[in-house]
Amino acid sequence: MTRRRTVTTIVSEQRWGSFLGVIERSWRKSGYEITGTNPSREMPSVFARTPDRFDLTVEVGYKGQVFFDVTTPCVDESEVAESTTRPNGPAHPLGKIPTPNVRSDFWSAATPAP
Template sequence: MTDMNMQEAAEHADAMMDATFKAIVPGVQWAHDTTTTHRCDVVRRRAVTTIVSEQRRGSFLGVVQRHWEKSGYTIKSVRPDREMPALYAVSPEGFQIRVLIGYKGQAFFQVDTPCVEPSDVTEPASEPNGPAYPLGKIPAPNVHSDFWSATTAVPAASVPAPASPEV
C-alpha cells in the first residue's frame, strides 16, 4: 500500500465505511466522528445515532460481519460481551476496521489505515445520513428504528440470508 498517500488512504477508509453502511438494511443514521492523523496513517471514525436495542445488537453485528467477510476482510476478533460487543477485521489491503457497541448501545465504527506516504488529509467528503453534529458533540443514540430499536429478538425470517453464488 506504499503507493498510496494519507489522503488516498483516508478516502479508501471512507469507502470501506460507506459500503458497510450501505450493507446495513434497514439503514441506520450515522455521523462523522473525529479523524486522527499520525506520522504515516489515518484513523477515520463514525458514530451511529440510531438506537440499536440490546435484543438486536447480535443481528446488527451479524449483518456487518457477513458484509465484511463477503468483501474479503479477515475477521480478527469478536468480543461477544452482552452489553458492549465488538467485531474487528482487516481488509486485504491491510486496513483495520472495527465496530464496537458502547455506552447506551451506540455503535462506533473505525478504520485505521496502514502506514502510507505522508500527506495532508481533508475531512470526509461523504455526507452523513442524519444531522452533521459538531465533532465531539454526537449525542447518544436518539433515532428510533422500527427494526433496530425493537426490544424483541429478530424473527429468523427477518434476517437476510447471505447471497449465494449463482449457479
C-alpha cells in the same frame, strides 16, 4: 490513521447480536478476514482486516452507541482535507455527537430479531 463514524440509530440490546452478525457476514462476503470478536454482553465488537490491510472495527459502546472504525495500514503524516460528501443525516460537530436518538422500527425493537 483512524476514521470513526458514530451511529445515532438506536440499536436495542436485544438486536446487538443480529446487527453485529449482519456486519460480520457482509465483511466476510467482501473478502475481509475476521480477526476477532468480543462477545461481551456490555460492549460487543467485531474486528476485521481487508486484503489491503485496513483494520475495521464495529463496536457497541456507552448506552448502546455503535461505532465503526477504519485504521489505515500505513500513512505519511499530512493535512486532512475536509470531506467532499455531505452526510446523509445531521452533521454533528466534533465532540457533540448525541447518544443514540433515532428510532428504527426494526433495529430499535425491544425483542430479539426474528
